[in-house]
Amino acid sequence: MTALSVSAIQVRDALAARDLETPMTADVVSREEKKEKIEYHMREILSLLALDLTDDSLVETPHRIAKMYVDEIFSGLDYTNFPKITVIENKMHCDEMVRVKDITLTSTCEHHLITIDGKATVAYIPRSKIIGLSKINRIVRFFSQRPQVQERLTQQILVALQTLLESEDVAVTIDATHYCVKSRGVMDATSVTTTTALGGIFKRNPATRAEFLSGIR
Numbered sequence: 001m002t003a004l005s006v007s008a009i010q011v012r013d014a015l016a017a018r019d020l021e022t023p024m025t026a027d028v029v030s031r032e033e034k035k036e037k038i039e040y041h042m043r044e045i046l047s048l049l050a051l052d053l054t055d056d057s058l059v060e061t062p063h064r065i066a067k068m069y070v071d072e073i074f075s076g077l078d079y080t081n082f083p084k085i086t087v088i089e090n091k092m093h094c095d096e097m098v099r100v101k102d103i104t105l106t107s108t109c110e111h112h113l114i115t116i117d118g119k120a121t122v123a124y125i126p127r128s129k130i131i132g133l134s135k136i137n138r139i140v141r142f143f144s145q146r147p148q149v150q151e152r153l154t155q156q157i158l159v160a161l162q163t164l165l166e167s168e169d170v171a172v173t174i175d176a177t178h179y180c181v182k183s184r185g186v187m188d189a190t191s192v193t194t195t196t197a198l199g200g201i202f203k204r205n206p207a208t209r210a211e212f213l214s215g216i217r
């Protein structure tokens with residue numbers, strides 16, 4: 001087992017304290033064992049759908065799906081994959097908003113296990129700490145790589161950044177298309193869902209909130 005980083009532990013504990021952690025049971029199965037078992041069960045599922053798994057195009061599909069779940073689209077369930085975070089002292093005394101717009105966001109709906117495709121915008125007001133810009137994208141990506149509901153994803157990104165920056169002054173908004181709405185069920189191809197999570201001054205001050213949301217949509 002790889003040891004968790006200090007950042008990963010801080011973020012995990014902060015989410016648990018706010019009841020924002022993804023519902024999970026104790027993770028006792030190794031990565032390799034997970035892949036083997038998922039591959040076995042995917043073979044069962046695809047066989048029940050009467051797919052011929054001896055066909056050369058399908059033969060590797062159970063193995064591909066197992067690898068994709070554990071190493072890619074659900075890798076954010078494992079805090080050993082939490083990104084390395086670089087936070088520096090705000091020696092330049094920057095006190096105006098830092099906003100990263102249009103962060104690519106691809107997640108998976110936890111109700112149907114199909115794609116959520118969207119964009120996130122994240123901002124914070126630097127206080128004592130400044131975070132490496134790419135780390136914001138990496139945090140969005142980490143929590144996106146879980147089965148999700150958009151509301152929880154938005155809150156998890158907010159609390160992770162608040163914890164790492166040691167400041168409440170963080171804001172997150174996500175616009176996303178849910179393929180469970182688009183490609184099945186109600187089959188709505190045009191609706192987009194917006195969720196927003198605001199902390200500290202973004203919640204208290206309408207002008208700060210307006211500056212954050214300006215020009216995003």
Ligand SMILES: Nc1nc2c(ncn2[C@@H]2O[C@H](COP(=O)(O)OP(=O)(O)OP(=O)(O)O)[C@@H](O)[C@H]2O)c(=O)[nH]1
Nearest residue numbers: 109110111112148149150151178180181184185186
């Ligand atoms: N609040 C929220 N709901 C979501 C999200 N992703 C999917 N859902 C909804 O979860 C609900 C699950 O409803 P159910 O009635 O149990 O499932 P269903 O029979 O497949 O529903 P339909 O999608 O309406 O066909 C649906 O309304 C989905 O649109 C999300 O991120 N947030």
Ligand SMILES: [Zn+2]
Nearest residue numbers: 109111112180
């Ligand atoms: Zn869904």
